[in-house]
Amino acid sequence: MNRRDFNRYLIALGASSLLIGQKVWAKSYITFEQAKKIMWQDLEMVPFEYKMNKDQMKRIKENSKTRVRNNVLKGVKSSSNDFLIADQVIGKHEFIDVAVGINSTGTIRGVEILTYRESYGDEVMNQKWRNQFLGVSSNEILELDDQIKNISGATMSCRHITDGINRLTHTWKEVLQYI
Amino acid sequence: MNQIKRCQPFLGTFVDIYIEAETSDEKLIEVSNEAYSIIADIHRKMSFHEASSEVSRLNESAYREPIKVSQDFTQVLNFSIELSILTDGIFDICIANELMESGLLPNHNNYKHHSNRYENIEIEDDTVFFKKPLSLDVGGVAKGYAVDKAFEYIVNKLDSANVSQISINAGGDIRYFDWENSWVYIPNQNKNLKPYQLLRPGLATSSGYYSPGNNLQVFSPVTGKQVEAKETISVFADKCMHADALTKVVALSGGKYRCVFDKYNALYMKN
Structure with missing residues (x-):
């Protein structure tokens, strides 16, 4: 981007901040397929989907002390029961996509953030109002610019990710190891 | 030019590694894996x-x-x-x-x-x-130290002639390879993101965006009192560890200790 384009971009950025609505900043990292390659290399894995029943979800919630939002487990698995799960956790306001690798013994092999989303600015001041829009696809999604790839000064705690990993460890104990 | 962009949870936050270099996918994966191992190791050693x-x-x-x-x-x-x-x-x-x-x-x-x-x-x-x-509690320096160590590992592992960019961002503690041509977003007092050009290879920003009441909270070892500030404090320095620690000095002393900033080739900004 040259200087003129960049200035135009700044003006556009300024103008867009005057619009009423939710602006969600998204940053995409590796894809689910790349995460599979990084964690399991060429190991053959096939897609799977499993629908948990209410009892299973309740037990996972009790044991992990974390809310189970989704009853569908999705990802890929190997013939020897290694898993890569496509999961979502909620950050401060928005969903964050995560790939979590689980070894056949139930230990965590790796965690990769796939897409990070976050809202900034005045539109997030009223959190209660914002919460009703969680994950709603009508939010305006702005990909971080090619030139400006980082945000400084937003030290967000990764506690939600830690809780999500804990939930998946208990999901393995309750469900995945028997699939 | 090949690139990799990854993010993993460490040091209580999100650690983002970006590498753009003339090398293979395998090499980028190997080098970023090792950089995350270095960060994980520091996390284990320094976690309160x-x-x-x-x-x-x-x-x-x-x-x-x-x-x-x-x-x-x-x-x-x-x-x-x-x-x-x-x-x-x-x-x-x-x-x-x-x-x-x-x-x-x-x-x-x-x-x-x-x-x-x-x-x-x-x-x-x-x-x-x-x-x-x-x-x-080394929480005020360990993140910056981890960023520096992982960054220096990547720089040493790749032939710098083939590298066009490396950046590591651990929840706002940032280090860049080609910093002179790099921009970052920093949230201002209203928590809106504004773009700024980097003034040094390392940057750390303290803001209250994720704190209760959205105010920056720093505890003063001298007065024994907590200082609250609405503004965001950013420090640019050659090393991320220096920038990380100096944000606390700015929050607690304002513009005092200029010679300290000179010693670490650092600049600060409030917005």
Whole structure:
């Protein structure tokens, strides 16, 4: 981007901040397929989907002390029961996509953030109002610019990710190891 | 030109690694994997929350007997003490007790914590002894140190002639390879993101975006009081560890200690 384009971009950025609505900043990292390659290399894995029943979800919630939002487990698995799960956790306001690798013994092999989303600015001041829009696809999604790839000064705690990993460890104990 | 962009949870935040270089996919994966291992290792050593970390071992036992620590830990300690001396104790890592009492740090380990200061730390080579009971929390420097170490590893592993960009961002503690042509977003007082050009390879920003009430909260080791600020404080420096620690000096002293900023080739900004 040259200087003129960049200035135009700044003006556009300024103008867009005057619009009423939710602006969600998204940053995409590796894809689910790349995460599979990084964690399991060429190991053959096939897609799977499993629908948990209410009892299973309740037990996972009790044991992990974390809310189970989704009853569908999705990802890929190997013939020897290694898993890569496509999961979502909620950050401060928005969903964050995560790939979590689980070894056949139930230990965590790796965690990769796939897409990070976050809202900034005045539109997030009223959190209660914002919460009703969680994950709603009508939010305006702005990909971080090619030139400006980082945000400084937003030290967000990764506690939600830690809780999500804990939930998946208990999901393995309750469900995945028997699939 | 090939690139990799990854993000993993460490050091209590999100650690983002970006590499753009003339090399293979395999090499980019290998180098970024190793960089994350370095960060994970520092996380284990310096976490206040983990009972087996070096910090926890020191807090528990260094008053009774000298404790041997890793080279990483001595580097962080030596720099922290140097900065404490230069700032008359405005910066001090012996602040875990106050951070817990004010609710900024949880007391997972149920230790009895103490509020004695940095003058009581003795380091000889790789051995640490406390003259009085202390409670260390290196949370104000460890992230910056981890970013620097992982960054320097990547730079050394790749032929710099083939590298066009490397950046590591650990929740706002940032280090760049081609920093002179790089921009970052920094949230202002209204928490809106504004673009800024980097002034040094390292940058750290403290803002209250994720704190209760959205205000920046820093605890003063000198007055024993918590300072709240609406603005965002950013420090640019050659090393991310220096920038990380100096954000606390700005928050607690305003524009004082200019010679300290000169020493670390640092600049600060409030917005």
